[in-house]
Amino acid sequence: MSSSSIGVAVIGAGMAGRAHVAGYRAATAVHSAGLPEVRFVAVCDVNGTIAKETADRFGYQRAETSWQAVADAPDIDVVSVVVANTLHREIVEGLLAAGKHVLCEKPLAPSVEDAQAMVAAAAASDRQTATGFTFRRSPAINAVREQLESGVIGRPLHLDAHYWCDYGCDAMAPMSWRYKGGPGSGALADIGAHLIDMAEFLCGPVESVSGAVLATYITERHLPVGAVVGHALAAVSEETEPVENEDLVSFTARFTSGATATLSASRTAYGHPNALGFEIFAETGAATFDLARASEFGFVDRSAPHATHGYRQVLVGPEHPYVTGGLPMDFPGVGRNLRLLRAVVTSAENGGAAVSVS
Ligand SMILES: NC(=O)c1ccc[n+]([C@@H]2O[C@H](COP(=O)([O-])OP(=O)(O)OC[C@H]3O[C@@H](n4cnc5c(N)ncnc54)[C@H](O)[C@@H]3O)[C@@H](O)[C@H]2O)c1
Numbered sequence: 001m002s003s004s005s006i007g008v009a010v011i012g013a014g015m016a017g018r019a020h021v022a023g024y025r026a027a028t029a030v031h032s033a034g035l036p037e038v039r040f041v042a043v044c045d046v047n048g049t050i051a052k053e054t055a056d057r058f059g060y061q062r063a064e065t066s067w068q069a070v071a072d073a074p075d076i077d078v079v080s081v082v083v084a085n086t087l088h089r090e091i092v093e094g095l096l097a098a099g100k101h102v103l104c105e106k107p108l109a110p111s112v113e114d115a116q117a118m119v120a121a122a123a124a125s126d127r128q129t130a131t132g133f134t135f136r137r138s139p140a141i142n143a144v145r146e147q148l149e150s151g152v153i154g155r156p157l158h159l160d161a162h163y164w165c166d167y168g169c170d171a172m173a174p175m176s177w178r179y180k181g182g183p184g185s186g187a188l189a190d191i192g193a194h195l196i197d198m199a200e201f202l203c204g205p206v207e208s209v210s211g212a213v214l215a216t217y218i219t220e221r222h223l224p225v226g227a228v229v230g231h232a233l234a235a236v237s238e239e240t241e242p243v244e245n246e247d248l249v250s251f252t253a254r255f256t257s258g259a260t261a262t263l264s265a266s267r268t269a270y271g272h273p274n275a276l277g278f279e280i281f282a283e284t285g286a287a288t289f290d291l292a293r294a295s296e297f298g299f300v301d302r303s304a305p306h307a308t309h310g311y312r313q314v315l316v317g318p319e320h321p322y323v324t325g326g327l328p329m330d331f332p333g334v335g336r337n338l339r340l341l342r343a344v345v346t347s348a349e350n351g352g353a354a355v356s357v358s
Contacts, residue, residue: 085189102127133193140294155283163265168267169269179221183345287300
């Protein structure tokens with residue numbers, strides 16, 4: 001650190017970047033008392049207008065338009081990288097080389113090879129690194145995980161989970177980086193990355209995936225007239241470009257524990273702005289979660305008498321993980337998430353064949 005305080009910067013001031021910008025502002029209030037002062041130093045975006053507006057709005061000292069300026073700045077210690085996935089590696093490696101601590105958004109990179117190089121760079125540095133697997137800090141998901149790990153409902157047998165969004169439903173939603181890249185870089189990388197991470201978070205390592213199907217329903221999208229932020233609708237031109245990746249992915253995963261997961265991720269799930277959910281069946285109990293009701297989970301076990309046996313609603317409170325205090329994100333596995341994403345694509349390309357995950 002440059003001093004007893006911590007200088008933070010966010011690279012990318014789009015949809016998720018603004019959440020990071022806001023998150024740092026809240027950090028000392030949300031986390032334990034006694035943490036160092038946080039200085040809100042810079043918001044960086046190649047779109048200088050967005051960078052300046054965001055810096056001003058959230059009270060950051062300055063706006064930058066190049067990530068190199070952030071890397072070179074001696075008053076910045078910690079940086080969030082919140083830009084399109086294809087840009088992550090160059091920026092993260094540059095920041096680590098400049099001695100910054102780095103929180104990089106998911107998915108870490110567009111390929112396993114890039115992710116492994118980034119993890120190697122992180123390991124070779126003495127800096128803190130993390131990835132934005134947001135749901136690892138969900139109190140309700142952690143509460144379900146605690147029940148599974150404690151063994152009170154036996155071993156997990158079947159996880160049925162989905163991440164359904166509707167941001168791609170509108171054929172006039174503008175072309176953006178999200179619709180570019182090869183198979184697997186669409187719904188699988190964008191939201192399936194969270195789904196697979198959550199599946200392993202609940203059930204342990206995946207051994208193989210099979211039955212994968214990738215489908216694209218809207219094959220051309222109009223180019224935006226101006227800047228596009230996240231999934232927002234914007235004015236578009238007559239000109240279109242091909243969509244290069246999938247709107248939907250579905251597949252089966254087998255865990256080393258013997259459990260099975262049926263999983264789907266979609267950006268064309270009409271009526272679902274942001275629907276992550278699951279039902280998990282274990283030997284003597286089960287649990288459900290729905291992001292629309294993020295502060296609760298459903299739970300059933302053998303503790304009730306037969307006449308009143310059934311699911312009960314559990315509201316999360318201070319006795320559950322991460323409701324009070326907080327912890328930074330992990331940097332789980334050496335590019336593991338990317339290896340799983342690639343296995344799903346390989347399964348889809350081979351008619352749904354089983355693909356083992358080393
Ligand atoms: N953890 C989560 O829940 C979550 C949610 C949404 C997005 N994300 C991730 O965050 C990242 C960004 O997604 P988004 O939806 O915010 O994208 P976005 O398109 O809304 O914003 C990206 C911003 O990066 C800027 N940019 C482009 N190139 C740049 C460069 N070289 N240097 C600086 N800025 C540059 C763009 O001008 C744009 O403002 C992606 O990796 C995405 O997967 C994570």
